Ligand code: ADP
């Protein structure tokens with residue numbers, strides 16, 4: 192049908208398509224793509240976004256409903272962002288309405304107007320202006336306000352605070368009709384006279400070379416491959432400075448975990464211009480304000496976690512993804528996008544440079560450098576007197592351990608503490624012990640909903656499942672044989688903390704994991720305490736690995752390095768190597784040299800040996816060679832179909848059907864491989880049985896050509912209604 196204005200609208204719906212609506216002429220001129228509209232959907236009215244304007248529909252006009260209301264006079268999302276969302280929805284096989292929803296702050300998703308950042312200040316009324324400075328002598332506070340405003344004309348509430356003037360005083364004057372509050376939209380930031388509020392550090396030669404290599408006026412990807420503490424952040428800061436100087440904006444993505452006050456204050460300390468931070472701790476209104484400041488160009492620098500990749504920029508100039516290897520850039524449920532990979536797409540479309548930075552780059556990015564798609568910029572030293580730490584392994588295969596600690600390790604710790612230094616112990620397992628078992632009959636406390644053991648949390652005296660919400664009290668006796676001899680097996684951070692307190696009673700032990708940092712500010716309090724400089728022992732999980740700068744830590748101990756060596760997930764060794772290298776990087780960041788002691792049952796394993804004797808670079812070369820042999824990503828492109836159901840059979844059958852459909856569309860060949868359906872590594876989780884089917888292709892476009900029609904077929908299959916299923920493109924977590 193033709194001859195009518197039709198809007199193709201993205202609405203929040205699990206269906207992977209747009210919906211057509213009529214544009215009633217009485218609503219005025221046609222809205223542009225990127226505007227929100229209120230439309231009838233089923234029995235409800237929902238907020239949708241105009242994606243296309245057209246004059247024809249596949250449906251008969253009489254079937255189409257009219258738009259109810261237009262919510263924006265100007266597009267909320269500029270064209271490039273709309274295109275990016277469309278692209279991402281197509282690439283990740285996700286419903287466009289939901290993808291666009293991810294791109295908008297919650298407030299705007301709900302249909303509210305864009306909040307305006309307003310500036311409120313006080314000024315004298317004409318009556319107030321007429322008073323002599325000596326008036327109000329009997330109310331000194333009020334007189335002070337009067338004199339202040341006579342001198343400076345206006346002042347914000349914040350400006351009165353240091354003068355000790357409260358809102359009550361201001362209100363009293365307002366009531367007397369002497370002063371009034373005025374509120375105006377915040378002005379667009381004009382170029383500050385002085386962009387920087389501190390002098391940049393003089394770069395050392397490798398940093399300077401890296402900075403010079405980055406071309407600011409066209410698209411290119413740079414991998415800033417710099418060891419921990421080598422000064423990557425300084426390179427970011429100076430690249431951002433260049434970009435802001437010519438009136439453009441910089442968007443910096445960082446992992447949630449490294450969004451510490453330490454990181455932020457480095458950006459805020461450097462620049463006078465407005466730095467907006469977008470993270471999950473903001474209120475809806477704060478988030479919308481920050482988002483809008485980026486969109487209008489009011490904010491020059493935007494720092495955020497994963498979803499900030501969708502922040503529209505008025506004048507984009509530079510994208511940075513710090514710790515680009517970090518898993519948190521890939522969303523693991525719903526819209527399974529990778530913010531790092533979208534940054535590449537976004538930078539290329541906006542024709543701006545992208546810097547991916549890491550001390551432990553992902554194999555994907557290293558592969559892209561080898562293929563000469565990215566330029567690798569290497570920082571291999573630490574500035575000043577700081578040096579890379581020395582490594583030492585302790586083979587614990589035949590050792591007697593005191594609750595996880597070898598004698599060598601205890602002695603080394605004692606020595607460092609005696610010399611007034613700090614020690615960091617890394618154990619990536621929270622709780623007291625990972626297993627509770629009966630000494631008499633061998634019973635083990637398992638989660639009844641998951642194929643997993645329950646972790647003992649002694650502090651709260653409960654057993655917790657780390658894979659679902661299940662928890663229970665710690666039993667007094669074995670439920671099978673009623674013996675009271677229940678024992679905790681293995682080490683968690685809680686237990687290790689106890690052991691350390693017993694071994695080193697004269698030193699404080701500070702535990703850092705999800706359980707001790709739940710309170711707001713708790714993490715910062717610990718960081719402050721450590722950086723107070725007194726000798727102490729830090730024990731913690733991967734929360735300690737990233738972003739922190741502890742100049743007094745001279746010894747890092749890795750209690751058990753073997754976790755990733757024999758996992759079902761082909762990415763596990765890569766993640767293990769990254770984590771170990773990142774933790775090790777906390778040693779020796781100040782003036783004193785650092786040591787890393789790594790305990791392992793497999794010191795002679797080639798992967799462990801290459802990490803310890805060489806470095807992450809040779810380790811990652813070895814892994815890349817293995818992936819090449821096994822024809823795994825990044826040498827192949829992968830899609831993972833997952834299905835789970837209370838009835839495992841249904842999940843397997845659904846994937847069997849998926850495989851049949853897929854093989855009809857794209858038969859297996861040397862270029863296309865199918866594996867599965869197979870039970871997932873953790874077959875049962877949260878009461879459901881999980882299966883998966885992986886599809887790998889040599890060519891990315893091939894995989895895309897398959898996945899789009901396949902997703903639609905599966906969406907329409909009645910088998911799909913009985914299971915919970917999902918498509919994961921470039922999956923990161925295979926368990
Ligand atoms: P990375 O981001 O690579 O981990 P940082 O940027 O945090 O490294 O730098 C580590 C430390 O070295 C910081 O304290 C930083 O101030 C300092 N630093 C960085 N570059 C220089 C430089 N050119 N001269 C002196 N100190 C530097």
Ligand code: ZN
Nearest residue numbers: 629632669672
């Ligand atoms: Zn028993």
Ligand code: ZN
Nearest residue numbers: 638641656659
């Ligand atoms: Zn569970």
